[in-house]
Amino acid sequence: MCKFKTIVQETLIQYLQLDQDVLEELLEKPQNPEHGHLSLPCFAWAKTLKKAPNLIAQEFCEKLKKHNLSSYIDSVNALGPYLNFKQNQILLGQELLQTIINEGDLFAKKSLDAPPTVVLEFSSPNIAKPLSIGHLRTTNIGACLARVFKHQGWNVIRINHLGDWGTQFGKVMLAFRLWGNAEDLEKHPIDTLYKLYVKFHEEEKKDPSLADQAREWFAKLEQNDETAKELWQWFKDISLKELNTIYQELGVEFDHVWGESFYVDMLDELIVDLKQKNLLKDSQDAKIVDLKDYKLGVSVIQKKDESSLYMTRDLAAAQYRYQQFHFDEMLYVVGNPQKLHFQQLFKVLELLGCDFVDRCHHVAYGHVDFGHEKMSTRKGNIVLLKEVIAQAKDRALSIIEEKNATLNNKQAIANAVGLGAVLFADLNAKLARDVKFTWDEILNFEGETGPYLQYGLVRAKSVLEKYEGQWSDKIKIDSIETVEERSLLQSLNDYPQILGKTLKEKEPFYLSHYALELVKQFNRFYAKCRVLDAPEHQKYFRLCLVKSLTIVLESSLKLLGVPRVEKM
Numbered sequence: 001m002c003k004f005k006t007i008v009q010e011t012l013i014q015y016l017q018l019d020q021d022v023l024e025e026l027l028e029k030p031q032n033p034e035h036g037h038l039s040l041p042c043f044a045w046a047k048t049l050k051k052a053p054n055l056i057a058q059e060f061c062e063k064l065k066k067h068n069l070s071s072y073i074d075s076v077n078a079l080g081p082y083l084n085f086k087q088n089q090i091l092l093g094q095e096l097l098q099t100i101i102n103e104g105d106l107f108a109k110k111s112l113d114a115p116p117t118v119v120l121e122f123s124s125p126n127i128a129k130p131l132s133i134g135h136l137r138t139t140n141i142g143a144c145l146a147r148v149f150k151h152q153g154w155n156v157i158r159i160n161h162l163g164d165w166g167t168q169f170g171k172v173m174l175a176f177r178l179w180g181n182a183e184d185l186e187k188h189p190i191d192t193l194y195k196l197y198v199k200f201h202e203e204e205k206k207d208p209s210l211a212d213q214a215r216e217w218f219a220k221l222e223q224n225d226e227t228a229k230e231l232w233q234w235f236k237d238i239s240l241k242e243l244n245t246i247y248q249e250l251g252v253e254f255d256h257v258w259g260e261s262f263y264v265d266m267l268d269e270l271i272v273d274l275k276q277k278n279l280l281k282d283s284q285d286a287k288i289v290d291l292k293d294y295k296l297g298v299s300v301i302q303k304k305d306e307s308s309l310y311m312t313r314d315l316a317a318a319q320y321r322y323q324q325f326h327f328d329e330m331l332y333v334v335g336n337p338q339k340l341h342f343q344q345l346f347k348v349l350e351l352l353g354c355d356f357v358d359r360c361h362h363v364a365y366g367h368v369d370f371g372h373e374k375m376s377t378r379k380g381n382i383v384l385l386k387e388v389i390a391q392a393k394d395r396a397l398s399i400i401e402e403k404n405a406t407l408n409n410k411q412a413i414a415n416a417v418g419l420g421a422v423l424f425a426d427l428n429a430k431l432a433r434d435v436k437f438t439w440d441e442i443l444n445f446e447g448e449t450g451p452y453l454q455y456g457l458v459r460a461k462s463v464l465e466k467y468e469g470q471w472s473d474k475i476k477i478d479s480i481e482t483v484e485e486r487s488l489l490q491s492l493n494d495y496p497q498i499l500g501k502t503l504k505e506k507e508p509f510y511l512s513h514y515a516l517e518l519v520k521q522f523n524r525f526y527a528k529c530r531v532l533d534a535p536e537h538q539k540y541f542r543l544c545l546v547k548s549l550t551i552v553l554e555s556s557l558k559l560l561g562v563p564r565v566e567k568m
């Protein structure tokens with residue numbers, strides 16, 4: 001925790017005998033930084049003290065002023081119902097910059113007794129379908145959260161719950177037998193499988209019997225029929241190989257690629273358990289768990305031919321993962337449309353007596369609208385992720401050609417800028433919101449974009465590169481004269497809290513927004529304050545401020561997945 005907060009807490013406990021837990025809860029950052037750096041709202045004591053909160057704030061303030069307070073506290077003031085504390089900026093500056101420069105971005109790591117474990121499930125595409133721009137969100141959000149949890153000292157287990165089981169495989173297998181050829185498949189696995197999938201749906205309109213044949217193929221797969229299994233394994237292997245190239249490009253890794261098929265052998269036991277607990281009911285031609293009492297409809301668990309469903313495999317997956325990892329949290333990064341699915345999943349787990357269900361969360365997100373085209377894998381008018389990324393890179397290259405034609409390594413830089421633009425745009429909105437972006441918005445070097453951040457870091461680093469003096473191991477500040485320096489210092493000081501909030505709320509937007517603010521603060525500072533040619537008593541402090549900024553900014557970009565650029 002921030003040292004100033006600890007000191008203020010200790011002061012309030014010592015001189016006003018306030019309760020530590022209450023303070024922990026109440027102490028906040030004032031909206032207006034002019035009012036101070038920490039504020040204690042005094043409403044909580046109005047009842048017990050039988051006084052108006054304004055009066056309480058004043059009395060608290062007077063009492064404190066009678067004591068010799070820590071030199072970290074510059075002033076205490078009562079403002080309305082708030083007791084406000086100002087921090088000594090010089091001490092803050094010295095200690096904070098020293099810590100950042102010594103410890104790097106680990107200064108922002110919360111200390112934990114034992115590392116808790118989080119299972120993070122994300123990406124999870126259905127194989128045999130190409131990654132659409134819609135998959136960008138789960139992949140990107142999940143990877144970002146994984147990095148934040150890891151940075152904060154958690155033990156992180158990343159799982160890709162591939163959609164590699166279900167009736168759609170019956171369709172693709174049948175389509176391949178009817179219209180496919182192996183050569184195309186080996187050359188362009190996912191595209192070919194996808195075309196077959198689309199063709200199946202077109203042909204099915206003319207010949208409805210295809211649906212039954214597809215079901216039979218899937219039934220064969222479930223019964224371990226050799227031909228079906230071989231075909232399926234082949235589709236899966238080549239799809240995965242292709243998926244991996246995209247993951248590599250996005251810088252995303254998994255600890256386990258456990259697709260839905262991984263849990264198929266565990267389903268019998270699950271069904272027995274559901275029966276024993278009297279949860280399974282017959283309904284028309286399926287077995288269900290009735291959740292109407294909870295206003296969650298019914299959850300279908302088994303079809304009449306006893307084949308399993310998406311839900312069945314999710315139930316087994318949750319139980320297996322808990323057995324394996326005894327996680328403290330499990331997060332499913334999956335779009336808003338599956339909200340009901342996860343509500344049902346969690347309810348059935350609860351009814352099964354799985355206590356760990358309290359630790360499971362659906363991290364839901366809105367949809368991406370790109371170029372205003374709706375995406376549907378069935379019809380085939382899909383916006384492909386790899387095409388979006390390729391286009392981002394091309395466009396970044398033309399911007400760079402225009403702005404700085406003599407730059408070396410233009411293509412590599414454009415790649416990092418294009419990718420950074422797409423990945424950042426995707427994280428720079430509250431998760432629940434639907435995102436719409438245009439190329440001009442996300443590639444604007446002066447806008448709230450990935451390239452803006454990359455450029456900010458390049459600028460700050462170039463200042464440091466020009467410094468030829470020594471870096472000493474003691475930072476001594478005489479005075480901090482400008483509001484720009486103070487604001488930048490405060491922003492750096494906020495980093496640990498921002499990471500804590502991002503983790504707690506599972507919301508990368510806090511981090512993306514923070515990174516933008518940080519660069520804006522830096523730009524204001526750099527416009528106002530001289531650094532390399534500053535007077536000697538200011539120069540070293542300002543340099544350390546810039547150095548600390550590069551450490552924090554670089555760390556935020558890394559956690560957000562925005563690639564580093566050396567020159568721009």
Ligand code: ARG
Nearest residue numbers: 124125126161162163314334
């Ligand atoms: N494969 C699914 C889809 O593309 C997403 C899987 C989400 N995860 C889960 N455990 N159900 O829609």
